[in-house]
Amino acid sequence: MRLEVERGCAFRRLGILANYNSGVAHVDLRLIFIRSPGVTTPRNAMTSVIGDRCDIGECLPTDETVEDCRARLSRIVAKQKQCYGSPRPSPLTLGPLMPLWLDADFLYRINYGPGTREDAAHMWDSIMRPIVLRKRKRVQLTLLDRRLVDKLFHAVFKKGSQPPILYSDWDDAKESQTSFPSDQLISPFDYRSHDVYTALYRWCEEFVVQYVWRSDYSSQIFAAKRPPMSAVALDIILLVRYLARLPHHPERSLADRFRKFVRKQSLHSISIGENFDFEWACRGYLWDLYNIVVLYGLTENGLDKYSPKLRDVQDEAQFVRVTWIEHAKFPGGDTLGIECPVDLDYRKEIYGSLADMKASFICSGPFKLALTTRLSDHLTMKDRKVLLYCDKPSKTRRDRGHIPGAGYYGPLTRHILGTYGHLISLMIDY
Amino acid sequence: MFSRDETSKQIAKALFSEYGLTPVFCDSHEMSTSQRPGKVIILNWESSFKEGRDPMMNVFQLYRGHFALLDKQMREWKPEKRGDLFQPGYKDRFTWYTTIFALLIGMLGIISIITSIISAVTGIIQMNAALAAIPHG
Numbered sequence: 325m326r327l328e329v330e331r332g333c334a335f336r337r338l339g340i341l342a343n344y345n346s347g348v349a350h351v352d353l354r355l356i357f358i359r360s361p362g363v364t365t366p367r368n369a370m371t372s373v374i375g376d377r378c379d380i381g382e383c384l385p386t387d388e389t390v391e392d393c394r395a396r397l398s399r400i401v402a403k404q405k406q407c408y409g410s411p412r413p414s415p416l417t418l419g420p421l422m423p424l425w426l427d428a429d430f431l432y433r434i435n436y437g438p439g440t441r442e443d444a445a446h447m448w449d450s451i452m453r454p455i456v457l458r459k460r461k462r463v464q465l466t467l468l469d470r471r472l473v474d475k476l477f478h479a480v481f482k483k484g485s486q487p488p489i490l491y492s493d494w495d496d497a498k499e500s501q502t503s504f505p506s507d508q509l510i511s512p513f514d515y516r517s518h519d520v521y522t523a524l525y526r527w528c529e530e531f532v533v534q535y536v537w538r539s540d541y542s543s544q545i546f547a548a549k550r551p552p553m554s555a556v557a558l559d560i561i562l563l564v565r566y567l568a569r570l571p572h573h574p575e576r577s578l579a580d581r582f583r584k585f586v587r588k589q590s591l592h593s594i595s596i597g598e599n600f601d602f603e604w605a606c607r608g609y610l611w612d613l614y615n616i617v618v619l620y621g622l623t624e625n626g627l628d629k630y631s632p633k634l635r636d637v638q639d640e641a642q643f644v645r646v647t648w649i650e651h652a653k654f655p656g657g658d659t660l661g662i663e664c665p666v667d668l669d670y671r672k673e674i675y676g677s678l679a680d681m682k683a684s685f686i687c688s689g690p691f692k693l694a695l696t697t698r699l700s701d702h703l704t705m706k707d708r709k710v711l712l713y714c715d716k717p718s719k720t721r722r723d724r725g726h727i728p729g730a731g732y733y734g735p736l737t738r739h740i741l742g743t744y745g746h747l748i749s750l751m752i753d754y
Numbered sequence: 755m756f757s758r759d760e761t762s763k764q765i766a767k768a769l770f771s772e773y774g775l776t777p778v779f780c781d782s783h784e785m786s787t788s789q790r791p792g793k794v795i796i797l798n799w800e801s802s803f804k805e806g807r808d809p810m811m812n813v814f815q816l817y818r819g820h821f822a823l824l825d826k827q828m829r830e831w832k833p834e835k836r837g838d839l840f841q842p843g844y845k846d847r848f849t850w851y852t853t854i855f856a857l858l859i860g861m862l863g864i865i866s867i868i869t870s871i872i873s874a875v876t877g878i879i880q881m882n883a884a885l886a887a888i889p890h891g
Contacts, residue, residue, distance in 0.1 A: 671819050676825065678811060681824070682758045683756050686755075687765055689828065693765065702817075702820070
């Protein structure tokens, strides 16, 4: 079965690139980049779920002892079980259930290791397989240690951002004022699934379970044992801090940024030996981490089948995909899929009036307007339609009107990389 | 794009209805009070550009390249199919209207030639019939 590569995205502009010499600015064809977001997680594709699991290595807690960490996780699990009630599944119970397999020791093993391949397989079978294969809803239970979740949140979002309820410990005496269950959460350690901020650490968790622990995920990069969740979360924190420290100018390719990051930083999840393949690490694993950092989504660029060494580039779509980070500039809109169709150096020289750029004038001619939910398609042309980005209104957000783009831009305006204008600081203005 | 004339506003209504949204056009200071469920908030043009000045590409830091490309595509559009011949382009619409007018005149001319031929033929037939009806004596 074939994996569905987003060919439409990769090729949508090929038809309009030929002999392009702008009247307002010189445009060099070689410098027009086509956004290829990599291979996104195909939720219904069997190809992405086949694969043996590996043993889990160890990454000890950084700011507490192992004993303290285990004790804290025990308190968390005890509280969770108390909130969820009986752990035994009952056919008469319609509400969510506490998985029988979840205990403090298991939680510690998947977070900090060492764990067995059975643990990894168990996580996959219990958490991700129902979502990927049967399109079930994600369980609300948090598996990534909430202390790491807290660190991850504060590393990625600006100070002052209100985190979702983030308890990383439970003290019955101290927390007795808080009443659970609430209308949204069953226990204080659950995800608020509709909250956009949860995507960051939910993806981190799912990325590890679904990909990193697979034997065919970047097998040349990782050792026989795969990193536990904490190692990946800590590396995401390192990556976002590194990117936030970078100067705004000059813009450099993402691949260049990643290479320097891997060489400068001591990563928790990978050990760099003599024959370490930096190129493949950047194109695969780090790119996947980056897509989580910028809240793009789960991607599987690090699977062995996309490794340029293991398989030759077969077609143009694949070539565009595997070389994208060599062209995409950071900081800049490229990295979010808002790639500029003209060279960035010439963009500043573009001037002109937009007096005719109104809906009535556009629709009076051969082109029409259409909405898209893909940010990368905003203000592009497809089948004679000018696409405008508009995220679909949330069904759960009842308290306010819909601001186009707010679903995507909202969290990004508080993103730590946004402080430098690395990402974006604008709304979609129609 | 949507707030500058009434037709554009109607287009916005039709477009956002796909997502079950109704556009609300407001100034930036009214945004907070205009937010209602099922509404999509679109800023009025005047609130972003002083005294209703024309928007310029350089205002859009990230999207000016997109606008430039769109503008170029609009200007350089040419008919590709037969149906496109009757579709006005974006550039130099006077030429398109002139062409359509000339086509109409041409069609009228062709119609008048055809009707002239028909009237001539019927005239000849009538004349022949009249001649045939005259008794030979």
